Amino acid sequence: xxxxxxxxxxxxxxxxxxxxxxxxxxxxxxxxxxxxxxxxxxxxxxxxxxxxxxxxxxxxxxxxxxxxxxxxxxxxxxxxxxxxxxxxxxxx
Numbered sequence: 001x002x003x004x005x006x007x008x009x010x011x012x013x014x015x016x017x018x019x020x021x022x023x024x025x026x027x028x029x030x031x032x033x034x035x036x037x038x039x040x041x042x043x044x045x046x047x048x049x050x051x052x053x054x055x056x057x058x059x060x061x062x063x064x065x066x067x068x069x070x071x072x073x074x075x076x077x078x079x080x081x082x083x084x085x086x087x088x089x090x091x092x
Contacts, residue, residue, distance in 0.1 A: 004033070004048040004080040009061055011071035013043045019088045021065040026086040029053045036089035044092070048080045 009018070014037050022035040022045060031053055033046035045061075047054045062070050 002048060002080045003051045003054060004046060004078045005054055005058070006076045006078040007045050007047065007058065007061065008038075008074040009043040009045070009064075009070055010041075010073070012067075012069040013064065014041055016067040017065045018043050018068050021068075022061070023086055023088045025060055026057055029057055031057060032083040032086055034083070034087040034089050037091040039091065046078065046081075046083075048083065 019035045031047050031049040033048045035045040038044050047057050064070055
């Protein structure tokens, strides 16, 4: 069963390779979706896949790449889309 979560990751998450790390980690877990920087300084992502794999991704996001400092993650359910891969998008 495919599930999806929309997340906003807060803290020192820009300029620390968070988007690239997220793309690699999500792809390794077999997730689809996307990640992008927000002008607010946060990172936004959609993770789609098996619920257990999404949970692993969300737990990993609390660590992030070595120079990141995550202070909060806002998580909400969302409807899965037809994306076939995981993408790194431009800043919104």
